Amino acid sequence: MSFFARSVPRARRCGLPVAQRGLKRSSRIRVTLLADVPRVGAAGAEVLVDRAHMRHELFPKRQAEYVIAYRGPLDRTRREAEAAAEAETASRAQADAQQRTHSLALRNQEALGRIVALEPLVFERKVVPSEHSAGAPGGAQAIYGSLTRADVARELAEKHGISVDKEALGMAEDKIKSTGDYVCTVKLMYAGQAALRVRVVPAADEA
Template sequence: MSIIRLVHPLFQARPPVLVLQRGLKKKAKIPITLLKDVPRIGQAGAVVHVHKAHMRHELFPKRLADYVIERKGPLDRSRAAAETVPDQASAQASQQEKVRSLALRNQDIIDRVVKLEPIVFERSVVAAEPAAEEGPQAIYGSVTKADVLRELAEVHGILIDKESLTMDDKIKSVGEYRCVVKLIYAGQASFKAIVVPSSSGAE
């Protein structure tokens, strides 16, 4: 004779229940770097794990420790180096091209200066006193570096800055003067600036 047992529903087996304990997150430890020796934790420079709350309320405010910033993902040093080398090579090639372009431009200017005929400026001369000794005739005004640069640009199409031109700051008498153009990567060349009395004669 078989016996049938009736089990009350309250006593039936139940699936296990996952119980979440509060405070586990608060007890989690984080890596920190000790800035000073801390008793029972470690010496300065050591990387240790402590509770977040202890770090936040005690160690960090007192500058006893600092947070460790964890890098996400593997550090591929070889890849970083490989990416840096092409960038450096590209920058170097670009710089070399700029130097080459500037050298060609400046050499062209120097070649044109070498072939320049003397640049002539007409100026009114100051009448000399009868008893004055003979010498260079003084002119009204002067011939300046700006005048020479303007003549080079407008008449000969040669564009240079004032630092590249060497001459007397102000030419104040009739005569012949040497002007020198000096450019980086191309050397230097000279030409003549001549000041003559204007056709109107002395004033």
């Protein structure tokens, strides 16, 4: 056997320990937290944790995900594609929001136009006998109960098919408590405001 043949196995045996020297695997790994974890970090944070803790605790409970190391052009392309997809989603969401706002503005403008064209809304109420209605202004008569914004909104919806939240109605007083003519203010988002005339009259059996 030649000297060269005897030397090759020895070189192979000696080379392995040298190549593996200093390659001890780290016990910690970088992860991204998907939820707040006490004594580890807040959701979204990128932290170092023990490999075993990640493998047996955080990952099975979906509290964290592994951080994928950069692997060159392919990884960069993937990240760029993800960023482009996120930007497209955000742009689409913004466009949808603008479309909803535009649609709401058109509906509210139409509603205000119909309200302006309405005749006064007439409400019949039972009146308090004259000797007990000293609190009513002028020739008005005090009524039992009152007329509220909810009553006006209900009348608009049921009699005229105009849906308005009671919070959009403004009255000089919170409640109307006597007969007479009144003006309510209707304010609708993206459309402005309009005057709505309201009339309270004695019930038919008392007129």
